[in-house]
Amino acid sequence: MAYTYLITGATSDVGAALIRHLLTEAPGEDRTILAQGCGDLARLDALVQQFPGRIVTFDADLSSPEAVDALCARFGKDLPCPTHFVHLPALPVVNAKFKAFDEARFQKDWEIQVHSAVKLCKAVLPAMSKAKFGRVLFIQTSYTIGCPPKNTAAYVMNKSAIGGLVKSLAVEYARFGITVNCVAPSMMETHFLKDTPDLIVQAAAADNPMGRNATPEDVAPAMAFLLSEEARFITGVTLPVTGGSAIV
Template sequence: MSKFESIQIGDFAEIVHTITDADIRKFVDLTGDDNKLHIDKEYASKTSFKKPVAHGMLGASFISTIIGTKIPGDGALWFSQSLEFLMPVRVGDTLTIRGEVTGKNTRENVIELKTEIYNQHKQKVTNGSAKVKVVEHEVEKAEEETTEDIGLKNALIIGASGGIGEAICKKLAKEGYNIGIHYNSNKSKADGLAESLSSETVKAQVIQGDLLTEKGVEHLVEQATRKLGHIDIVINASTVKFSNIKFDKLDWQDIDDHININIKANFLLLKHIVPQMKERKRGKIIFLTTQYTESTPPAELIHYITAKNALNGFAKALAIELGPFNVQVNLVSPGMTETELISDVPEKARLVAASKAPLRRLAKPTDVANVVAFLASSGSDYMTGETIRVNGGQTML
């Protein structure tokens, strides 16, 4: 199905942006429009507006974001736009920019959009309509026409800036996978990793996203899908730093933090990704759990172990539902691993943990990455709902 054919009347997309002083300065630098009504508070105070008003085209420019990245997205050729500016917009206003498909011209591959912008008070500040030609990508057409299975090659690694996440990115890139390098706040680490992994044969793309909000995850998946083309494999290596807490000192928030990153984040993420896996009838989902859920755990880790046990159940239940769609869901269960996450663990405790393993050492991030790479490969196609332990033999079942 072509992109134009997939677009239906009634389809819509929204983005939200808060206008800042920096936005106005950048707009002035770009356009040269330094009208005092927009930038001079004293001048504006002597007008009927009383305060500076943002350039009308500043807010309207985000219609381009809707068209270029969402509807229709890549291949959009925007050739017509009508606009009415209904109310002033000022610094601090939060705008919701919305585009909705209202018509299709099949002969010309053109869609018509109703474009609207609302402020935080749900007042319409800009109204208009657009016409956009959908330019099909020839490579995409060629992909539609071939029946050859080229394998799963696009992997989204959540928490890629962490120790295990970074090792997974490096291993999969070495194996020839295209990599989506997710980060929440450590952009410099993600950028450096992408630069080191990109090559003529490997696409490494940096993708930012807040895992704990619907909007953040939606934005994350949209970026990943646009930059990679589609998502074949999802690997969640994200976590939150934790320390030992006695039960009488434990707050519900401590447990909730871990539940959020292990369950809520995965739930939101997969709500957006699983549909495309079902449509393609293939996919792999890989979670990281812990050996502490399968043996006598250390004391004072109720918050961590509770969340990981919940993740184990989530993964197995999901594996049952997605199996008929040829989507495998598996877990990797590392022992204590040499990453920044254990930087606060006393050296003595690390030595004790290593001594309990028949292999007499802690896991390295590369040990975990090697197993993840296997689960991402075709070699694991008949495995789902399984847990592979990477703990040096500390737990043998």
């Protein structure tokens, strides 16, 4: 079977690691990656060269509902309908006390993470339902498991909304052979942390039972599993990838 993976936020470190994993773990399978970025597609140049003809890149500003609508209209036309949808985009975490809550930034992140997810799911789920097969995967955070750290209200609120969407879609679409899941990594040392003070990053590593923070290479295999045929009876779950720092 030919698989088409739509990966939004593909230019992130996690997105690149997942693409590399998907295209190397099953070299005999027919897999095409639709990789979305926003003004940063050059980050995927090395992968495009490594896997010629396997990755289709496109630029779309997910903070713009109009741009998301335009993207959704392309599926089944100049872009194939995805069999797999992985939604990764988010603004970098900003640690700020609630009294300094930035409503404009929160709204932008809501559009990028949540509103675009709703629109894209509405666009891709009908074809998956007709085919009686589909995989949908989101990235949450260990911050939504148990007690979150202080000064992360905006980030936790958006990620919690994603968790609610996952559970609702999982129940509604299970009968169509579609699974909907999340991975919830602990802190990963990527460019996503560029606005997070080093002391916070170092403290998270010291507090982790494994003595370090996560890497994209830790998370990509877990994501690939939830996207696989072997995970066909797993839906509506949030899988912690935390080195033991958050356990459910």
